Amino acid sequence: MLQDFQPTESYARQLDGQDPLYAFREEFYIPEGTIYLDGNSLGLCSRRAEQSLLLMLESWKQHAIDGWTEGKYPWFYLSEELGARMAALVGAKKEEVVVTGSTTVNLHQLVSTFFRPEGKRTKIVADELNFPSDIYALQSQLRLHGLNPADHLIRVRSRDGRLLDEDDLIHAMTEEVQMVILPTVLYRSGQLLDMERLVKAAHERGILIGFDACHSIGAIPHRFSEWGVDFAFWCTYKYLNSGPGGVAALYVNEKHHGRVPGLAGWFSSRKDKQFDMKHELEHAENAGAFQIGTPHVFSTAPLIGSLEIFAEAGIDRIREKSLRLTRYLMLLIESELAEWGFSIGNPLEDDRRGGHVCLEHDEAVRICKALKAEKVVPDFRAPHVIRLAPVALYTSYHEVWEAVQRLKTIMVEKKYEQYEKVRGVVA
Ligand SMILES: Cc1ncc(COP(=O)(O)O)c(C=O)c1O
Numbered sequence: 001m002l003q004d005f006q007p008t009e010s011y012a013r014q015l016d017g018q019d020p021l022y023a024f025r026e027e028f029y030i031p032e033g034t035i036y037l038d039g040n041s042l043g044l045c046s047r048r049a050e051q052s053l054l055l056m057l058e059s060w061k062q063h064a065i066d067g068w069t070e071g072k073y074p075w076f077y078l079s080e081e082l083g084a085r086m087a088a089l090v091g092a093k094k095e096e097v098v099v100t101g102s103t104t105v106n107l108h109q110l111v112s113t114f115f116r117p118e119g120k121r122t123k124i125v126a127d128e129l130n131f132p133s134d135i136y137a138l139q140s141q142l143r144l145h146g147l148n149p150a151d152h153l154i155r156v157r158s159r160d161g162r163l164l165d166e167d168d169l170i171h172a173m174t175e176e177v178q179m180v181i182l183p184t185v186l187y188r189s190g191q192l193l194d195m196e197r198l199v200k201a202a203h204e205r206g207i208l209i210g211f212d213a214c215h216s217i218g219a220i221p222h223r224f225s226e227w228g229v230d231f232a233f234w235c236t237y238k239y240l241n242s243g244p245g246g247v248a249a250l251y252v253n254e255k256h257h258g259r260v261p262g263l264a265g266w267f268s269s270r271k272d273k274q275f276d277m278k279h280e281l282e283h284a285e286n287a288g289a290f291q292i293g294t295p296h297v298f299s300t301a302p303l304i305g306s307l308e309i310f311a312e313a314g315i316d317r318i319r320e321k322s323l324r325l326t327r328y329l330m331l332l333i334e335s336e337l338a339e340w341g342f343s344i345g346n347p348l349e350d351d352r353r354g355g356h357v358c359l360e361h362d363e364a365v366r367i368c369k370a371l372k373a374e375k376v377v378p379d380f381r382a383p384h385v386i387r388l389a390p391v392a393l394y395t396s397y398h399e400v401w402e403a404v405q406r407l408k409t410i411m412v413e414k415k416y417e418q419y420e421k422v423r424g425v426v427a
């Protein structure tokens with residue numbers, strides 16, 4: 001890939017000229033003069049997401065209560081409908097996915113449903129690099145079972161503070177473990193785990209396994225059904241561009257359909273029974289059973305337009321471009337910034353890398369501030385990581401080239417020294 005790499009502006013233009021996804025950039029609102037490399041935290045607004053949100057408002061104006069069953073996208077079926085449309089992105093059957101809740105709420109729901117400590121099997125395996133919200137949720141779930149998280153939550157150690165080794169994860173899958181929860185892609189280093197291998201190892205040991213796919217959804221194809229992943233959950237506001245607070249999604253393998261939801265509510269019902277208003281729940285026989293209450297329609301609506309873009313672009317083409325973009329960025333860093341004390345913290349191999357580059361530097365916090373002042377938007381993750389996510393649908397190769405030039409100027413002119421060495425409230 002990129003065998004003929006050159007660090008020149010004309011080479012960047014040449015790559016843009018060959019990019020089959022280039023036109024999708026026009027779909028997005030790119031803040032004026034800004035190179036946006038933070039789509040792994042909050043994706044950009046697209047015109048189609050905006051239109052679908054407006055369409056929902058219109059539906060409220062026109063149909064009032066009847067909007068639940070009328071209009072172009074009846075609200076009562078929207079979560080299932082969008083789950084079905086999203087299923088291709090995770091390699092699942094349509095009825096295995098539903099759009100609902102938030103990442104953390106969905107994790108609570110799935111652990112409430114699937115964590116059944118019995119006999120010796122009372123532990124959950126996670127890892128020490130996972131996003132804090134997942135760890136808090138798991139700790140609180142263990143407490144609800146009267147179990148002490150200090151002994152029952154096994155956080156597998158990283159050997160280098162950046163990456164996880166599948167051998168270590170598998171080694172932790174002992175006879176005391178009932179469930180494993182891991183990220184698909186690590187939020188800081190961008191490492192992509194070998195899910196297929198981990199699922200196989202967990203199942204051989206009689207353990208259930210679920211994934212937090214926040215950092216892979218919309219960037220990487222998945223094959224959840226084929227691999228036999230038990231369950232998964234993810235947000236939609238990163239690479240899927242559903243907007244701040246956009247409603248999340250979950251996947252439950254069809255072999256588990258029929259399970260009673262751990263956290264039930266009337267939206268867990270079979271659709272045809274819900275308005276019978278009985279006190280005995282007849283839960284849906286698909287992923288819809290893991291919904292709880294009334295869907296957040298306006299926070300779901302942008303996904304309608306956003307998913308259309310994904311259907312047109314195709315996740316395989318998106319992954320291919322994303323890999324080229326991150327490879328290109330790494331080559332530029334190597335060639336342009338070699339003398340400035342940066343190191344690359346993400347895996348270099350294509351099949352181990354997610355959608356962002358993890359650039360490490362002792363001055364990361366101040367460099368991030370200087371980048372923002374130069375209208376390049378990265379994000380900072382303590383203690384020394386600058387995350388740079390060129391997004392296949394809206395980042396051009398020229399922007400990647402330009403961002404590295406601006407970073408080089410920041411280093412040459414020591415522009416970062418004018419900033420305080422403290423992170424922002426939201427980094
Ligand atoms: C990997 C991961 N898990 C969980 C979360 C928490 O998601 P939420 O705040 O939407 O529940 C995030 C992002 O905020 C994340 O990146």
Ligand SMILES: Nc1c(O)cccc1C(=O)C[C@H](N)C(=O)O
Pocket residue numbers: 040041042187426
């Ligand atoms: N969910 C976020 C929020 O509410 C505010 C700011 C950032 C976020 C994020 O999603 C951060 C992201 N999960 C991360 O990988 O760090």
